[in-house]
Amino acid sequence: MAKILIIEDEKSIQRLIEYDLKQLGYDVDSAFDGYEGYKKASKTFYDAILLDLMLPSMNGMDICKKLRTEGNISYIIMLTAVDDEYSKIQGFDLGADDYITKPFSPRELAARLKAGLRRQASSTKKDVLQYYDIKIIRSSYEVYKADIRIKLTLKEFELLTYLVVNKGQALSRNQLLTNLWGFSYDGDSRVVDVHIYNLRDKLDPKADYLKTVRGIGYKLI
Secondary structure, eight states: OOEEEEEOSOHHHHHHHHHHHHHTTOEEEEESSHHHHHHHHHHSOOSEEEEESSOSSSOHHHHHHHHHHTTOOOEEEEEESOOOHHHHHHHHHTTOSEEEESSOOHHHHHHHHHHHHHHHHHTOOSOEEEETTEEEETTTTEEEETTEEEOOOHHHHHHHHHHHHTTTSOEEHHHHHHHHTSSOOTTOTHHHHHHHHHHHHHHOTTOOSEEEETTTEEEEO
């Protein structure tokens, strides 16, 4: 049974989400305050975190950034009334896995959550991928370069794994969005560019094995 944390200060929304998810069989915990939610996420592993952006004491962006910096790999879905491209890209840059705008359908949220957890589970195969001096341990979400551990967000880890599995193939931004985020972000394909930039920076800014394919997307050679 997947364990879900809802960090949402609007009690009516929190109670509705909690009720729907419990009906679907999830183990649900909640926090109405940003700092309270952060402490819960720090002390207990949750398969997914539904994270509102505008929260008292600690906002959602700061929570997401701090959790990812600490190595938290929960599937994070941002919940917000702010529907602008900059906020979405900023959220993804900080390590969010998905983004849903209020008001939203409980069925859509449940579908997004289910798809995210399914993708997360599929990446836990107990095997090791090797690409030059980069080693990916899928079961523990660890990445090493020349035996030095590289800290990646969950989405960066998934992106690197997908690129390595499909090395040599030119992968379009839409293809990466569909396979890693589960749906197409209308007009927001630059979120892929942000993650590629961060991945290059963390692995080796001078390396030329991660190529930009003009007019298409990216590939590992």
